[in-house]
Amino acid sequence: MRISTTIFLTDETITPVRLARELEARGFAGLYLPEHTHIPVERTTPYPQGGELPREYGRILDPFVALGQAAAVTERLGLGTGVTLIAERDPIALAKQIATLDHLSGGRFTLGVGYGWNREEAADHGVDWATRRELTHDRLALMRALWAPEPTAYEGEFGRSVRASQAWPKPVRGGAPRILLGGAAGPKLFARIVAEADGWMPIGGRGLTESLPVLREAWEAAGRDPKALQVVPYAVLPNAGKFAHFEGLGCDEAVLQLPPGDETEVLRVLDRYARFA
Helix, strand or coil: CCCEEEECCCCCCCHHHHHHHHHHHHHHCCCEEEECCCCCCCCCCCCCCCCCCHHHHEEEHHHHHHHHHHHHHCCEEEEEEEEEEHHCCCCCHHHHHHHHHHHHHHEEEEEEECCCCCCCHHCCCCCCCCHHHHHHHHHHHHHHHHHHHEEEEEECCHHHHHCCCCCCCCCCCCCCEEEEECCCHHHHHHHHHHHHHCCCECCCCCCCHHHHHHHHHHHCCCCCCCCCCCHHCCCECCCHHHHHHHHHCCCCEEEECCCCCCCCHHHHHHHHHHHCC
């Protein structure tokens, strides 16, 4: 099993360059970064984990800039987002960012896609909360049009379209980078995964014994290769039994949560986790 990591990188933590180098030196498989453009102070949305929203949420570095730095100082380390809030981004510009990062890193990028949880943040981007999922997939389809091998037009349902265009570079593997959808288990999410993604990125990995067979059944019913489905438990705390459980379920990658600490703290945790990598 490949062991990757995720962390809230901020202006107060270890730097992307130092972290990426240390991850690769210790044999970790990848680095996934979350995103929030901003956290409105006046908000009513509760923190999903309960209690006060941790300080790091309002200080997150832009994941694509940080991953670009990580790509430049590594050769093998996988690079990903966990997750990109596509509904809050301009899809034409985002398609270019993703394709460029994937090209410059030699195809090491994974696009984790999420729908978000902070209503106030989304509202500042002009997102109608009730249709954010549909908007996300509409914009993903527009990006796929720009990544297509031949100029391809796309007429969106939410007022964003693109003409058939020259748009290079392309994702290295062709068509799109690896795409994993985040979100809670359920028929709507699983239908989207089957139709539009390479797999699922469940937070924590709890309940996979029950939910994964349901996803596999939907995947195979759609005629997709059973061996191609990728399920990547995300933001997990490590122990050998947990990894054995994931591996027994057919997962070949898991993502460990690192603390949003300074260099000393993060490297100390990496040394402790290195035995799993």
